[in-house]
Amino acid sequence: MSLGYGERTILADLNVRVRQGEVVALIGGSGSGKTTLLRGATGQIRPQKGKISLYGQDVSLVTSQQLQQLRQRMGVLFQQGALFTDLDVFDNVAFPLRELTNNTEKVIFEKVLDKLDAVGLRSAAHLKLSEVSGGMARRVALARTIVLEPDLILYDEPFAGLDPISLGMTAQLIRDTANRLKCGALLITHDIEESFKIVDYVYMLGQGKIIMEGTPNDFRHSDNPYVQQFLQASPTGPVVFEYPETSNFQQWYAKRKEQLK
Numbered sequence: 001m002s003l004g005y006g007e008r009t010i011l012a013d014l015n016v017r018v019r020q021g022e023v024v025a026l027i028g029g030s031g032s033g034k035t036t037l038l039r040g041a042t043g044q045i046r047p048q049k050g051k052i053s054l055y056g057q058d059v060s061l062v063t064s065q066q067l068q069q070l071r072q073r074m075g076v077l078f079q080q081g082a083l084f085t086d087l088d089v090f091d092n093v094a095f096p097l098r099e100l101t102n103n104t105e106k107v108i109f110e111k112v113l114d115k116l117d118a119v120g121l122r123s124a125a126h127l128k129l130s131e132v133s134g135g136m137a138r139r140v141a142l143a144r145t146i147v148l149e150p151d152l153i154l155y156d157e158p159f160a161g162l163d164p165i166s167l168g169m170t171a172q173l174i175r176d177t178a179n180r181l182k183c184g185a186l187l188i189t190h191d192i193e194e195s196f197k198i199v200d201y202v203y204m205l206g207q208g209k210i211i212m213e214g215t216p217n218d219f220r221h222s223d224n225p226y227v228q229q230f231l232q233a234s235p236t237g238p239v240v241f242e243y244p245e246t247s248n249f250q251q252w253y254a255k256r257k258e259q260l261k
């Protein structure tokens, strides 16, 4: 499968798979295409080549209504949790249940408290979102993501900006959720150390493709210089930090230079 925008291919010849109950990490430098891959998985962009299957169905072949139904079986946790600041914690988590199911308020009450319990915030149910800390808000967002008990959860940098304790807890929560709901999880992360503790499998993106895939142990023992540079967070090595120069940039640059004369 290949993914990209317009004529430009960002990732070529990809083959990424997430099975039920499996936690998979997507790592790679800035601009390596992690978000692009997530967009492909949610059907926001179509593959330039090959196919994307969700629960065995080719997303290019389904109607938009069917795609909508497939998406309902998917939970997405974005970096910015997009919570409602004027609602309390309970109502934020209850929101998808009220919008997308016919559950009674009694059932909703049980489900929401159960998920809040899973993230350690049962007793914070009554608090306004404006009264909780940033780390707590992230956990509320996680509770809301899992409240529909999705078959697949996509996490966009779930560890960014968390303190060390919340970080470890969030990692454990991602693992426990996958085990408990028997759902698949795909997470974009820059946190190698934390994610390697909980994931089953890792895909490393770079240079427009998958550079390496395997278990965390395979990665630790790899002698690929690109992999080792990334794992040791070394500033020098084959991983490029700089955005590649394109003809579009050169045109833009020449035009700006001309204007400044």
Ligand SMILES: Nc1ncnc2c1ncn2[C@@H]1O[C@H](COP(=O)(O)OP(=O)(O)OP(=O)(O)O)[C@@H](O)[C@H]1O
Pocket (backbone or CB within 6 Å): 005, 010, 028, 029, 030, 031, 032, 033, 034, 035, 036, 037
């Ligand atoms: N909507 C878009 N239209 C055109 N090009 C895009 C679009 N979104 C991203 N790109 C390009 O695709 C490439 C990969 O971007 P992507 O956001 O997938 O990387 P990433 O690995 O998620 O990066 P980061 O870790 O910095 O968030 C980049 O070169 C970017 O400029």
